[in-house]
Amino acid sequence: MNDLVVLKNRQPVTTSLQVAINFDKDHKHVLEVIQDKIQSAENPADYLKMFERGTYRDSRGRGQKMYYLTRDGFAFIAMGFTGQKADKFKLQYISAFNEMEDSLKSQFNIPTTLPEALRLAANQAEQIESMKPKAIFADAVASSDTSISIADMAKILHQNGIDIGEKRFFKYLRDNRYLISGIHRSDKNRPQQRYIEQGIFEIKESSYQSPNGNVHTNITTKVTGKGQQYFVKKFLKHNNQLTFV
Template structure:
């Protein structure tokens, strides 16, 4: 994969793109969410176009945004017509051409002293430690093709299943009915969960059936991205940020 596709140095932040196209940032983020959903359903990689990120506003609140690649800008430009489309296309092409020229310049400076070499090595180790937990957790999600119970996911966040379920309810993701958790309508039919029956004995020892909701690989990735945008990280990542 071309690293320029996913690095911040070779992308434009969605807030800047929103200004360029004269659109509210929240509306642009909503449109990108739809584009990504279409790409996921077609099994195409959305990372070639949009990479989810975040920023803090003046009040310190963490908000969702996207890093948009050149291909992502092309997708947005295709939705525009007339002068607005022409001006935006010219603007983002100019920006990416400047980025390419800047990236082509050598960034690495050979250390001149032993202490500089040690500092460079230490910085590289720190950066690797910073990035590795998030990569490991995402890999763990993607490597698990099966269904996962909420208790296992909750444990990754250092919570009980009761507390985690309540959190997802408070965030408007799920609701409880008849003792079973279900996703709200906006998250249904997206392949995030699977409800299956399980057998249990009642107080008299009679066999009973009830349903339980489990999370798919796609659903686990959704939870990770959703919670991360809210500043809620799995334990493995919290240890690094603390």
């Protein structure tokens, strides 16, 4: 079972965060669409059954708003997304909802004996644990205006089950030409220009004055909100194929 659909209170749901990532939308935009649906309804209670408000922690540990979407809630939102890529993800979501519902039908039968009840409880615990998004996937989808260090990006990947640390992530970025490499280059570890233009990285500059009066400039490579989404999706998709030395 992939992480498009998860189990919450014995009901298959997805999240506004997952919808934003998979349909390549800004999470703020998805939230606005949901809130407009609720506010424009003659009976908002009908929509509140489809969209349950929740929270997640972003990469800075701040509480942020999100929504859990039932199958019907997802259908309302996805209807507004068009194009071949959007249709592909709609089909994947439909398949994921069907798979989850079939699994629930087979897993949550009412037990008639104590041994059956104990087995059911154990199976449910294992099922629910396996269906949780990896290490709060939401940590990796901070607002698009929130940039983090490469070290923090490595921590997020590690939290999502990727066996990688800061040094190996730096090496991966250099080996795969995301960052400039070269022992004697003054711009080592700065992002390649094309990835800055794509919005995956940005450069932060800061200045300080040394005791002798000289002014120095520090340049730090940051991973943008879009970049965080990009790397988590990439690593989770190819986790079984990627190796790190």
